[in-house]
Amino acid sequence: xxxxxxxxxxxxxxxxxxxxxxxxxxxxxxxxxxxxxxxxxxxxxxxxxxxxxxxxxxxxxxxxxxxxxxxxxxxxxxxxxxxxxxxxxxxxxxxxxxxxxxxxxxxxxxxxxxxxxxxxxxxxxxxxxxxx
Amino acid sequence: xxxxxxxxxxxxxxxxxxxxxxxxxxxxxxxxxxxxxxxxxxxxxxxxxxxxxxxxxxxxxxxxxxxxxxxxxxxxxxxxxxxxxxxxxxxxxxxxxxxxxxxxxxxxxxxxxxxxxxxxxxxxxxxxxxxxxxxxxxxxxxxxxxxxxxxxxxxxxxxxxxxxxxxxxxxxxxxxxxxxxxxxxxxxxxxxxxxxxxxxxxxxxxxxxxxxxxxxxxxxxxxxxxxxxxxxxxxxxxxxxxxxxxxxxxxxxxxxxxxxxxxxxxxxxxxxxxxxxxxxxxxxx
Numbered sequence: 033x034x035x036x037x038x039x040x041x042x043x044x045x046x047x048x049x050x051x052x053x054x055x056x057x058x059x060x061x062x063x064x065x066x067x068x069x070x071x072x073x074x075x076x077x078x079x080x081x082x083x084x085x086x087x088x089x090x091x092x093x094x095x096x097x098x099x100x101x102x103x104x105x106x107x108x109x110x111x112x113x114x115x116x117x118x119x120x121x122x123x124x125x126x127x128x129x130x131x132x133x134x135x136x137x138x139x140x141x142x143x144x145x146x147x148x149x150x151x152x153x154x155x156x157x158x159x160x161x162x163x164x
Numbered sequence: 165x166x167x168x169x170x171x172x173x174x175x176x177x178x179x180x181x182x183x184x185x186x187x188x189x190x191x192x193x194x195x196x197x198x199x200x201x202x203x204x205x206x207x208x209x210x211x212x213x214x215x216x217x218x219x220x221x222x223x224x225x226x227x228x229x230x231x232x233x234x235x236x237x238x239x240x241x242x243x244x245x246x247x248x249x250x251x252x253x254x255x256x257x258x259x260x261x262x263x264x265x266x267x268x269x270x271x272x273x274x275x276x277x278x279x280x281x282x283x284x285x286x287x288x289x290x291x292x293x294x295x296x297x298x299x300x301x302x303x304x305x306x307x308x309x310x311x312x313x314x315x316x317x318x319x320x321x322x323x324x325x326x327x328x329x330x331x332x333x334x335x336x337x338x339x340x341x342x343x344x345x346x347x348x349x350x351x352x353x354x355x356x357x358x359x360x361x362x363x364x365x366x367x368x369x370x371x372x373x374x375x376x377x378x379x380x381x382x383x384x385x386x387x388x389x390x391x392x393x394x395x396x397x398x399x400x401x402x403x404x405x406x407x408x409x410x411x412x413x414x415x416x417x418x419x420x421x422x423x424x425x426x427x428x429x430x431x432x433x434x435x436x437x438x439x440x441x442x443x444x445x446x447x448x449x
Contacts, residue, residue, distance in 0.1 A: 047303055048283065049284070049308060054421030054422065054424075055420040058419070125438070126438065127442075129442075132419070132432065132434045132435040132438050
C-alpha cells in the first residue's frame with residue numbers, strides 16, 4: 033500500500049500557470065491583504081504602547097521617522113488602495129448581474145483610480161519624507 | 165464516389181507529392197520549408213518545432229525512491245496546419261512510443277486531451293502549433309490538481325466524483341408524460357451555455373482554489389449543476405443548490421476567471437457560477 037500511495041502522489045508540477053488579469057488580480061489581492069494584516073498587527077502593538085507609557089509610544093514613533101519607513105508607508109497606502117478598489121470589483125463581480133462580463137474593464141478602472149490617487153499622494157508624501 | 169471524383173482526388177494527391185510523401189514525410193531535409201524547394205502557391209509551410217514535455221512514470225522509481233517528473237525535449241517537423249496533438253502523435257509514432265497521453269475523437273468533441281500547453285489549459289486537438297509561438301520550445305504538461313498517472317495522463321476520478329455529486333440528470337416528480345416535456349425557446353436559452361460542457365476538466369484544473377483544495381467541487385461540476393438548476397423541466401434545483409451551498413461548493417469560487425479563459429467550448433464558466441451564487445442568495449432560479 034505504501035508503494036501504491038507513493039506512485040499516486042501528486043507529481044511536482046512544472047511551470048507556473050499562465051493565468052490572465054483575473055488570476056493576477058486575485059494574487060495581488062491576497063498579497064496586499066497579507067501586507068495590510070502585518071501592518072495592522074504592528075500598528076495595534078505600537079498604538080497599545082500608549083497605555084503602557086506615553087514616553088515609550090513617542091520613542092517608538094520617533095524611530096519611524098526615516099526614509100525606509102517612509103517608503104514602506106508609500107507601499108502601505110498603495111496596498112490599501114488596491115485592496116479596497118479591487119475588493120469593490122470582486123463584490124461587483126459577485127453581486128452585479130453584468131459583473132462577470134465586465135470584470136476586465138473593472139480591473140482597468142481599479143488601476144486607473146489607483147494611479148490617479150497614488151500620484152498626488154506620492155508627490156506630497158515623498159517630498160515630506162525626503163524633503164526633511 | 166464517381167470515377168471523375170477519384171481522378172480529381174488523385175490529381176490533388178499528385179500535386180501534394182511535391183511537398184509530402186504518401187506517409188506524410190517530407191522529401192527534403194527535415195525543416196526545409198516548402199517555399200525553399202521551389203514550392204507552389206498555396207503550399208502548406210513546414211517547419212521544425214521543439215516540444216518540451218513533462219514526463220513521469222511510476223516505473224522510474226529506484227530502490228524505494230519514488231519516481232520524479234522530468235522534462236524531455238523532442239523536435240519534430242510539422243505542417244502549418246498541424247495541431248499540438250499531431251505533433252504529439254508524431255513523437256509517439258516515430259520517436260518514443262512510451263509517451264503517454266489521452267485522446268479519443270481528436271476533434272474537440274470528446275474532451276480527452278486537455279493538457280497544459282505553454283502554461284495554460286487547452287485541448288491539444290484544438291491548438292495549432294503555429295499559433296503557440298513555434299520559435300520557442302512549446303511546453304506540454306499534464307493538467308494541474310489531479311494525480312498524474314503517467315506523462316500527460318491524470319487520474320480523473322476526483323473530477324468525476326464531484327460531477328456525480330451534483331446529480332447531472334433530469335429529476336422530476338409525478339407521472340411521466342406521454343409526450344415530450346415542452347419548453348419555450350426562452351426557457352431553453354436560459355441554460356444553453358452550460359449544455360456545451362464536454363467534461364475535459366480544463367476549467368477545474370485551471371482553478372487556483374482547486375489546486376490547493378481538492379475537496380472544492382470545481383467549475384465543471386457547478387456548470388453541470390447549472391445546466392439542470394435552470395432547466396424549466398427539472399424539479400431537483402433545490403437539492404442541487406443545497407449540495408452547492410456547502411463549504412466546498414460555489415462559495416469557494418474566488419472569481420479568478422481562469423476557468424472561463426480555459427474552457428475550449430467558450431462557456432462563460434464564472435458567469436454560470438455567479439448565477440448559481442445568486443440563485444442561492446435569492447432562493448429563486
